[in-house]
Amino acid sequence: MNFTRFGRPAVIAVVAALALSSCAANEAAPAASDAATASALTGTLTGAGSSAQGSAQEAWIAAFQTANPDVTVNYDPSGSGAGRATFIAGGSDFAGSDSYLKDEELAGTFAACAPTGKAVDLPVYISPIAVIFNVEGVKDLNLDSPTLAKIFKGDITTWNDPAIAALNPKATLPTTAITAVHRSDDSGTTKNFSDYLNQTAPDVWTEKPGDPFPYQTGEGAKGTSGVVDAVTNGTGTIGYADASRAGKLGVAKIKVGDKFVGYTAEAAAAVVAESPLVEGRDASDLAIKVDRLTTDPTHYPLVLVSYALVCTEYAKPAQGELVKAYVSYMAGTDGQSVAASAGGAAPLSADLADKVAAVLESIK
Template sequence: MKLSRATVRRTRTLGTATAIAALLLTACGTDDNTGIPGAVDFSSDTIECGPPGTLLASGSTAQANAMEVWVNVYQANCPDAQVNYKPTGSGAGIQEFLQGTTAFAGSDSLLSPAEVEQSRSVCRDGGRAIHLPMVAGPIAIGYNLPGVQDLVLDAETLARIFNSEITAWNDPAIAELNPDADLPETRITPFSRSDGSGTTDNFTSYLHGAAPDAWPYEPDKNWRGKGGQSADGSSGLVGMVQQNEGAISYFELSYAHQNGIDTVLIDTGAAEPVAATVENASAGIASGTVIGTGADLAMELDYTTTAERAYPIVLVSYEIVCDRGNDPETVELTRAFLRYIASEEGQQKITRIDYAAIPDEIITQVRDRIADLG
């Protein structure tokens, strides 16, 4: 059965967190987007606690809300452990990991060959950094255009908007995709990340893969489009969209839902435009394949899928850790925490806050890699 545009209109209201303040995730920088739904239960009957201690990690803002849930659950059930995850962005998180200051990094994009080589100086005993896919979900395109809901855009139009070639909301290219909408003359203000970001890397991978003529730039953590304005972190982009009529930007679906921001439906060439939902993101991720070698589980995604209900702007967010040669003072706690977030319970809890669980055939391999960490 095909979804109508009215059917796919998203729900705007989420519950508020019921966590005890002492258990809340310590967040630094501009991406303190706390406010996880009260429906998330912090109790657990399955956690195998690791040793007492403190675990430091940083990186991806895309997985910040998932980390908040995981940290709250782990600390509620393992009170002798403290996990501090700083949502500083993928680029900053990778650099901190490569400097040896964190136990693992969260990243929405793959390490470069040079970064993998650099990791050999941090990972002891001949180890190297590997990618463990741990959380996935859609990158939503949020916009502020009062009176216009269920806005439909395609890859080429998005590329031209974010490259400052389409500058008004009543442009013929947008009107053609939205024949029933009353589009205003309002100027379009595209906002991009000012910091190095895996979300930017994945969004530009989509633009370049699906509309290479309109977006000739190679995918990158750093924004390469022309014009527009910028803000730091996903929460910074959310604030700019909320404050500026005519604005458009990209951020994880959880940020859009928690802040009541309208999101774009994508015309992929399928029978119906595709909404940014967890279920549709899972369909998009299903076409991905593992391209890593050895213990590495790096994935390659298909940004040009035209499968029904497959949302194409998706990211897989990784935990970057040494396959062996981790810090002996924290490796057992690292293993215990990662074991929980890769567990069936850990994966299911984050589906309640707009993340897609990693497919079974992949997450079982992740669990094997965690068990072998040394």
């Protein structure tokens, strides 16, 4: 589906709900008037891509359009791969992607960019990836990387497998067959999930990370909502999804160092803050190489960094101004607060936020 401009009553309701949820957490809630800078901006802005950003995009659009009533923002949560393809072809002004642009993509042309411009990756959304499950009689589940990899590769096929039982000595595990649900579409969430398993269990997960799921196993479902629905409605199911969509499903703890840890926004933010930028890229490109091998149990390495893919210079300057304003809001203090309230996202560090702001300031 597409997220399009909300009607005024819906906008007010969304912003009011965010304010109430923030106050409940004893945090100051950004009012619509200061959540995005009011301006004389006008026009239509089109984005597409990451479904993990879906909840955040709904809230961002509501607040931004409240402050900029003459701007319409459309966002299609079609998945990271589809979003990148749309952006490259000029069908959108920006893309949301849970994986940064590949070198071969950067070497090509981007229809929305001016001949003197280039596409860059700007982090705007950080979120843990939750390993969600639906197994009757099992509320708590511990998994280490090799066991998780074997489940999704199809090497472990029943819930009472000795490898799972050894990690969960107090659990009563059924003989139920495992249905491992993965993304059927090209997905940055899949790439991050695969990257985690490839780095932490390379003897099992031998395929290099990419947007397509690499093995012909399990059950495929389209988009984040498709995976969540399949796990929710199935029997003996397990999947991976942006943590904001875990809902009431069981969520496994993963092994970090010598402890099993659950996700938190703080733990996701911590691992990203200590991860380096990808080497060999333009100074304005802020793609991050996430440290998956940390043994610090205060960090959660199964995390995705979702980007806004933008042009440094647009073929249509008016669209450049809209992108600059909207993405600046997304990555700014108020936008990050709204994303945390709406989707449980982890905030950008002050240093990373400053770097994103500096790149956006130069957009034409």
